Amino acid sequence: MHQHFTRILPGLLTALVALAVAFALHAAVPALPAMTLAVVLGLLAANLPFTAVWAAGRARPGLDFAGKHLMRAGIVLLGLKVAITEVLGLGWASLLLITAVVLASFAGTYGISRLFRLPQEASLLIATGFSICGASAIGAMAAVRRIRHADTVLPVALVTLCGTLAIGALPLLVHPLNLSAEVFGAWTGASVHDVGQVVATAQTAGPAALGIAVVVKLTRVILLAPMVAAAGLQQRLAAVQPSAAAGTPPEALPPVVPLFVVGFVALVALRSTGWISAGWLDAAAGLQDILLGAALFGLGSAVRIRTLLHTGLRALLAALVAWFLIAALGLGAALLMIQ
Numbered sequence: 001m002h003q004h005f006t007r008i009l010p011g012l013l014t015a016l017v018a019l020a021v022a023f024a025l026h027a028a029v030p031a032l033p034a035m036t037l038a039v040v041l042g043l044l045a046a047n048l049p050f051t052a053v054w055a056a057g058r059a060r061p062g063l064d065f066a067g068k069h070l071m072r073a074g075i076v077l078l079g080l081k082v083a084i085t086e087v088l089g090l091g092w093a094s095l096l097l098i099t100a101v102v103l104a105s106f107a108g109t110y111g112i113s114r115l116f117r118l119p120q121e122a123s124l125l126i127a128t129g130f131s132i133c134g135a136s137a138i139g140a141m142a143a144v145r146r147i148r149h150a151d152t153v154l155p156v157a158l159v160t161l162c163g164t165l166a167i168g169a170l171p172l173l174v175h176p177l178n179l180s181a182e183v184f185g186a187w188t189g190a191s192v193h194d195v196g197q198v199v200a201t202a203q204t205a206g207p208a209a210l211g212i213a214v215v216v217k218l219t220r221v222i223l224l225a226p227m228v229a230a231a232g233l234q235q236r237l238a239a240v241q242p243s244a245a246a247g248t249p250p251e252a253l254p255p256v257v258p259l260f261v262v263g264f265v266a267l268v269a270l271r272s273t274g275w276i277s278a279g280w281l282d283a284a285a286g287l288q289d290i291l292l293g294a295a296l297f298g299l300g301s302a303v304r305i306r307t308l309l310h311t312g313l314r315a316l317l318a319a320l321v322a323w324f325l326i327a328a329l330g331l332g333a334a335l336l337m338i339q
Contacts (some may be wrong), residue, residue, distance in 0.1 A: 001290050002253065005060070005148070007061045008061050008062035008065045009062060010033045010058045010059050010062055011058075011059040011060060011061055011062015011063040011064070011065065011066065011183060011298070012062040012065065012066060012294070013062070013259075013274075014045070014055075014059045014062065015063060015070075015294040015297045015298055016061065016294060018038065018041045018042070018045065018297045019038060019293045019297060020152040020191060021037075021041060022037035022038045022041055022293060023293075024298070024315070025037050026268055031167070031168070031198060033164055033167065033197060034289065034293060035135075035160060035194065035196055035197075035198055035289075035292060035293055036161070036164045036194075037295055038294075038296040038297045038298070038300065039156070039160045039296045039297070039300040040300065041297055041300065041304050042063075042296065042297040042298065042299060042300020042301040042302075042303070043157075043300045043301075043305070045297075045300070045301045046301045046302065046303055046304060046305075047293035047303075047304065047305045049315075051292070055301045059083050059301075061080055062117075062298075063298040063301050063302070064149060064296070064298065064302070065298070066294045066295050066297065066298030067149060067152075067295050067298030067299040068139075068149055068295075068298075069114065070254050070291045070292075070294050070295040070298070071085040071135070071291070071292065071299075072139060072140075072143070072215075072258075072339075073107045073260070073291050073297060073323065074136060074139075074288050074291035074292040075136045075139060075140055075224075075261070075263075075264050076259055076260050076263035076267060076339065077267065077284050077285075077287060077288040077291065078083045078133070078136055078195070078221065078264060078267075078269065078288060079264040079265065079266065079267030079268040079270075080267045080270070080271045080276065080281055080284045080285070080288075081195060081221070081271070081281075081285065081288075082221055082268045082270075082271060083218075083268075083271050083272050083274075084217070084222075084268065084269075084272040084276075085272060086215050087215060087218060087219045088269065089215070090215060090216070090219065090337075093117040093337075094216075094219075094337045095185050095219060097333045097336055097337055098190060098216060098219045098220060099328050100333075100334065101190050101191075101220075101222050101326075101330060101333045102131050102132060102220055102227075103131075104329055104330055105127075105128075105130060105131035105193065105322075105325070105326045106127045106128065106131035106132075106227070107127075107323040108322065108325045108326075108329075109126055109127040109130045109131060109325070109326070110123050110124065110127035111124075111324065112124075112128050112254070112318050112321050112322045113127065113274075113315075114320075115318070116314045116317060116321075117314060118311070118313070118314065118315055118318055118319035121145070121147050121151055122151065122154060122155060122311075122315070123149075124141065124145065124205070125138045125142060125147065125151070125152060125155035126155045126158060126229065126318070126319065126322070127161070127230075128140075128141040129155055129156070129158075129159035129193060130159060130162070130193055130319075130322050130323070130326055131220075131326070132221065132227060133193065133194060133195060133196075133217075133220060133221045133222055133224060134159045134160070134163055134193040134194030134197070135159060135194065135292065135295070135296060135299075136194075136224070137227075138152055138155050138156055138159065139152065139223055140224060140228045140258065140260070140261055140264075141228060141231060143258045143260070143261075144231050144232040144255075144256075144257070144258055144261075145231055145232075145235055146230050146237065147233075149302075150302060152299060153299050153300070153302050153303050154303070154308065154311065154312065154315055156296065156299050156300075156315065157299075157300065157303065157308070158315060158319040159193050159194070159319075160194070160296065161316075161319070162193065162319050162320070162322075162323040163192055163193040163194045164195035164197065165222045165323065166188075166191070166192045166193075166197060166201055166323075166327075167192075167200045167201045168186075169205075170187070170188060170196075170201050170327075171201065171204040171205065172190070173298045174205060177331075179207040180338065181206050181209040182208055182209065182212055182338045183203065183250050183334050183335060184202070184209050184334075185202050185208065185209030185210060185211065185213035185216070185336045186212050186214040186333070186334035186337050187201070187330050187331050187333075187334035188201045188209070188216075188217075188218050188330075188332045189212065189213035189214065189215065189216025189217040189219075189220070189328075189330075190217075190220070190324045190329070190330035190331075191327045191329070191330025191331070191332055192217070195214075195217055195218070195221065196289070198213050198214065198217040198294035199213070199214065200316040201213070202214070202268075205273060208280045212282075212338075215279045216337075222268065224261070224264065225257065225261055225264065225265050228253055228257060228258070228261050228275055229256055229257045229261075232255065232256035232257060232258075233256050234255060238319050256275070283330070288302075
């Protein structure tokens with residue numbers, strides 16, 4: 001145990017220092033999201049000559065630990081942002097509409113990624129991140145499908161980039177499209193990837209937009225558990241059928257729902273009771289930012305720019321097309337929701 005801790009400590013400390021820099025830059029220039037900066041700093045650490053050796057050597061075990069385990073801890077804490085009562089307050093018609101947008105976004109993004117000849121696993125992760133809740137959803141799907149940690153890096157980079165583009169692009173469209181604050185908020189919640197990015201985008205139109213944006217977004221977040229469970233079930237059936245046909249025992253299978261997703265659901269239930277004070281919720285949100293930021297730095301620090309350029313251009317084009325699709329679906333849903 002002690003030996004394991006000494007192995008991961010250099011990488012964890014590196015991630016925390018980088019995160020402090022990301023938060024400081026975000027405080028100085030609020031338009032730059034801290035989570036995007038964490039990914040960018042990770043990319044720089046992996047590719048600048050004087051830091052690349054450190055990121056690939058002494059720091060690597062800790063950075064991999066952050067990218068995998070701190071991400072999962074962040075997903076668990078994400079549950080404290082979701083209150084079922086607020087979600088149900090939208091009404092059944094809106095809930096069905098948001099679910100339809102998530103499913104259409106997932107199917108559309110997966111199809112677009114495959115059209116651009118991206119690998120099946122990368123396409124699945126990009127579709128999950130774009131349609132549900134960004135990097136957190138990618139981490140959950142990768143766990144249930146046993147996708148290698150290294151293969152989550154490009155989808156996380158793409159979902160972070162496109163979510164950041166939304167922060168700049170969507171507010172510019174409010175006047176040309178003649179959107180009310182409520183419609184803009186619903187659109188942001190239905191189409192922007194990460195919770196933090198939704199808040200950053202919606203608050204440009206005031207408190208009314210922010211209020212509905214967060215509730216719509218958290219309705220999408222709730223769908224993380226059933227989507228991951230469905231993917232886990234499909235994985236098990238695919239593994240069991242060939243072994244049953246061959247008369248051999250199946251290999252050890254991952255759980256249908258990983259333990260950290262169970263933790264996420266448990267904290268959704270806890271938040272929904274109303275027992276947790278605002279102070280504790282704020283503290284948990286702050287801790288979640290730290291965990292997710294450190295995880296994103298860890299993932300970013302595994303990306304070699306040469307590798308990214310090799311598959312990255314096709315992936316970037318696929319992501320931008322998917323981003324336009326989800327923005328269009330989200331806008332349609334928002335206009336139907338807010339009559």
